[in-house]
Amino acid sequence: MTLLGNFALWAALLVGIWGAVLAFSNRWHGRPEIALSITRSVYAVFASCVVASVALWKGIIAHDFNMEYVWAYTSRNLPSGYLFSAFWAGQKGSLLFWAVVLSLFATLAQAMTPRRYAPLLPYVAGVTSAVTVFFVSVMLFSGANPFERLPFTPADGRGLNPQLQNPGMMIHPPMLYLGYISITIPFAFAIAALLSRKLDTGWIHAMRRWMLVSWLFLGVGITLGMWWAYVELGWGGYWAWDPVENASLLPWLTMTAFLHSVMIQEKRGMLKRWNLSLVVGTFLLSIFGTFITRSGVIASVHSFTQSNVGYYFLGFLFLIAVVSYTLLYTRWPLLEADVELESMVSREAAFLFNNLLFVGIAFSVLWGTLFPILSEAVRGTKITVGPPFFNKVNIPLGLLLLALTGIGPLIAWRKASVQNLQRQFAFPVGAGLVVTAVLVALGVRELAPLMTWGLAGFVGGTIAQEFWRGTRARIRMHGETAPVALGRLVGRNRRRYGGYIVHLAMLVYFVAFAGMAFKVQREATLKPGESIELRSPFGHTYTFTHVGISQFKQLNRYVSAATVEVARDGKPDGTIVSEKRQHFTVNELGTEEASFEPSTEVGIRSGLQEDIYIVFAGAVNGTEEAVYRFNINPLVWWVWAGGFILVFGGLITMWPGGGTPVASRRNAQPGYGVELATARQGAE
């Protein structure tokens, strides 16, 4: 299998180089057979990467511990589901995963892009092949080859890190990877547009859905990462401003900025330079995230994939930045706006400031992430930049962004009149004020949550008003019933109303985040039968009674399960179990050995108002007397609900159909169809 895997990697490398060199040589102009060869090289790279991936999976499933990667990340007793996810559990496997997924996306981009954009496709193939070649080169030439063999064959592997033995880890990393990797496709279209000088809205139409896919995968990946941290790490939260978390947030922020500003280019022919800069910047941030994750240059809890390959990514990052921005500079005069902004009080201006804020928040997160390095370079002193710093700097910016989420849709395109503003803002502002007043009456005094929920009321008012007015207009015009009118309103304006649903998801996220300001936490040592009481922020009194600790063997681990009986306001409310797990492997003598430090499984009861979160910290002197940490975490369920709403809104937005903006049809640049005919003739 290692021979086949190595052969496949070399094939991917050589064919990828062939495709990239041909694409950038420009020899395919008027030579359909060369254009076809470039396309086929993309398919061949994908096929090679698939063969390499199958070879690795075969080695994992067959427990071929002579393969260093299989030995390092699996064991004979590893549950089969985690054998599957072991593919991307380590540095080398994740690089191969990246290469195979990128080559798949490159293939799909070639196969699925409408033929009218055919003149862009050879350049797109060139960029995707070049990036794939980089990843394959890192595997082959930097000591990150997943097909490396050991000089001997161990009886068993080291096993998978227990923290990665969680269902979330089977989908969270792939989702994030899919998000990161798919950013390459919009980037490839941007570079293709620059190289071909076809800088109208054509390249945007060709790549917009890819950007949405990438944005959605990354958003889902981030949310799943929060869920994994919450259920697996056991610290009672879901976001710690860890550098690797920050690295995933950065491209998501710039992509979100792009998805707003691209509307201005499509509708009004403005912000062309800005949009190209954002696409290039987003790709650079995805590579930067990979560098942060794999270099260990900044301390992070995600330390299981660090090595010196990070510096290859740093070199690649600089190369791509220089080439892309130089290309952008040379095309600068071709990117003049079609029209100019007509008023500071317009949808365009609101989007412009929304973009400024998104990019500003991204800069703020990047600045905080890199500030320890900067400080050490300037002052020679090591410092830590943790959650208190990020919260202080980013909460005000986040609140401003939340406010703009509500303001943007209320302002008219081109120029808003005073009457228009009064009519549009009255209800949302009223909703925000009512929510704030109710919360104050209920005794909420903390400023940040109060402002968050007040603004959430305002944004909710905006969204509700948009849906209500649209639905009412359909009822009046077409005589439809309310549900039919609502369904058709969304179905026929998917981008707009899908976007509002995404805004709703953001609102839900913010509301849930603010809830954590009221979490209750207490440590206690309890003998069987002893209880502790905690009062929740929603006014419920919980009684937790320690039942006992049972021990048993399960799959590849020994489990010590501590059971707690819960009563809410004096009424029995079931039991919650938290566990200590000691994983083991079997050595050459058939003896069991502890494979990792003991891990903790949190006991969670999730509810609409609050989560009960119980952590079994350990037993006192080997007895059933247990040390617990009890948390009551308000509104956490809504974070996951926000994730589902995000997916729902995102899918509506990217669903095919919904019409093309008038301005973009008007500004369509001729030429795509002509070359298409040539390419087809050649292919035939």
Next chain:
Amino acid sequence: MLRRAFLSFQQDTSQSATVASPRAGQGDVGALFNPDVAGRPRAPTLESDNDVVVRNTELKLRCNCGCTLDIFTCRTTDFTCTYSPALHREIVALFADGKTSEGVIAAFVDKYGEKILMAPKPEGFNIAGYVVPGAAILTVGGIVAWIIRRRLQRTAEQALDQSLAPLPGPGVTDAEMERLRRELAEMEQ
């Protein structure tokens, strides 16, 4: 890597069922069947472990085990860490000596260096850390607003100039005016 044999469980290594004979302790505080697999032994919780002032102080100080977490989060999360419980005891002792929260933090900075703080003190070069993002956004926002405003003014002036431009004078014939009207009407259709 920690290597420990589990001789007490040898009889059942082949079984992979989900539950194999749960064995609870005996009596009120009965002994565990195998304490070796129940994680690091714990000392009973003290009142100081739940003290809000201690907790808030620990949230501002970093554990030096390399985990990147603050002391409170580390000691209540990674129960294998030996650093954070020791640092917690040190903090409790400093409070017991009569130090305030600020005094404890200052003592930790003296002993472990500035890196022990979860967020840098806003003084000297560190001020840049706090101020630069906001200042950058305000500066860029201000510049963008200024450029837009200037362009809008210029556009308005051009529009005014056009509106004040002389109407077609005697040099324009009636036939030309008629043709202009006709073409404008066609355009509007």
